[in-house]
Amino acid sequence: MCPACSVSSPLSQSQKTIWALITKGFSVANIAKKLNTTRQYINQTRLAAEAKLATTLLDVAQVNDLQVTKLYPKQAMLLGYHPSLKRKAIITYTTSHGLKVWYWHDHPEEVTDIDFLNQTRQYLLEIAKERGVEIENAAQIHPAKFAHMIFTQLIPELKT
Amino acid sequence: MNIKKSLHNRIKGWLPKTPSVPKQPSAPSFKRTEISNEKPLMDKSFPAESSTNLVNGIMIGGSIAILLIGLSLWSSLNSSYWSQRNFLIFSGLDASDIEHVLINNVGYIAVCAGAVVYSSYLLIFVSINQLNPTIRNLTNKKISFRLANSFLNVGVIAITFSVSETVYYSYPLASTPPPLLSIGFGTTGTILIVVGVLLMAYLYFKFGKSLTKAQGGSANDFAKFYS
Numbered sequence: 179m180c181p182a183c184s185v186s187s188p189l190s191q192s193q194k195t196i197w198a199l200i201t202k203g204f205s206v207a208n209i210a211k212k213l214n215t216t217r218q219y220i221n222q223t224r225l226a227a228e229a230k231l232a233t234t235l236l237d238v239a240q241v242n243d244l245q246v247t248k249l250y251p252k253q254a255m256l257l258g259y260h261p262s263l264k265r266k267a268i269i270t271y272t273t274s275h276g277l278k279v280w281y282w283h284d285h286p287e288e289v290t291d292i293d294f295l296n297q298t299r300q301y302l303l304e305i306a307k308e309r310g311v312e313i314e315n316a317a318q319i320h321p322a323k324f325a326h327m328i329f330t331q332l333i334p335e336l337k338t
Numbered sequence: 339m340n341i342k343k344s345l346h347n348r349i350k351g352w353l354p355k356t357p358s359v360p361k362q363p364s365a366p367s368f369k370r371t372e373i374s375n376e377k378p379l380m381d382k383s384f385p386a387e388s389s390t391n392l393v394n395g396i397m398i399g400g401s402i403a404i405l406l407i408g409l410s411l412w413s414s415l416n417s418s419y420w421s422q423r424n425f426l427i428f429s430g431l432d433a434s435d436i437e438h439v440l441i442n443n444v445g446y447i448a449v450c451a452g453a454v455v456y457s458s459y460l461l462i463f464v465s466i467n468q469l470n471p472t473i474r475n476l477t478n479k480k481i482s483f484r485l486a487n488s489f490l491n492v493g494v495i496a497i498t499f500s501v502s503e504t505v506y507y508s509y510p511l512a513s514t515p516p517p518l519l520s521i522g523f524g525t526t527g528t529i530l531i532v533v534g535v536l537l538m539a540y541l542y543f544k545f546g547k548s549l550t551k552a553q554g555g556s557a558n559d560f561a562k563f564y565s
Contacts (some may be wrong), residue, residue: 242355268352278354278355279354279355280352280353280354280355281352281353281354281355282350282351282352283350283351283352283353284350285349286349286350286351286353287349289353298353298354301354320349320351321351321353322349322350322351322352322353323349323350323351324351325351325352325353325354326350326351326352329352
């Protein structure tokens, strides 16, 4: 693990940059040109980043007692289930905010901490920006619903 | 209708929980800034004093062993000299017995002696390298120390060959000069050992002090040394 890396932010700076550009939809050739390097380097870095993220997501799932339903290495997301809480859970990663574990809430309106909700919204905006997901009127939507809208676009299994 | 509408508008969704971060295994990496705490470079499995005693013991024991081996070889080469003076190395044997044993087994003894000399050398110097934290760290960190170590190693091997060859070939005819190969080995070995010792001494005095100081000194000293 690189010196600046941690569990909540497992990628090195170059891995972050390349992974973020790929997630935004840039082609490998374009990224190689932009960063003045080879396509092979970009591909290798991407694979290394995905492998690191996958390992970290699985570690976090294990620590949080989640049963892994499906891992999405390219999206850096993990869909799981907490057997004790009897809730679905999702683990996400963004280059700027790191990892977060999400639980399904039937009554999210009971959560009234404004700072918490604002932070959540910021995180979701970051995910949406990184993954290229566009949601209209994001500022007016409750973060829980906003999260659901983003996650259903990124995780096909949530639509059913 | 109102009920349907209210159900439709009910918020359901995902809210985060700060992930529990798994405990990472202690990293083997070397953190300079934390190293200046008490005796950080000491091998924790060996208390400082006992390791010093062990090194001293090995050094003294090894030196005595080498001295005895040297005396044995010398006596085998000059057995007539020693027999005249009734010199007894081994109690219970007279000089003629020793001479008889040595003459008949001179080659074997020479090779064994060479092996013992080299083993003793390894025992002493490798032990010092491993147990003495200053030298160990210098040897690990400074490539020049490894070079000096290599000089010493190769030098001792060459000297061992030289002694073995000389004894083996020249004993039966004591006046015969040692073969050229042996002289070559001896000369090369001596040069290498001298260079190795000088280099080691120079490096030890140049860097050893700063490291020793850093062991009990500040983090800055240590960082300065490794920078």
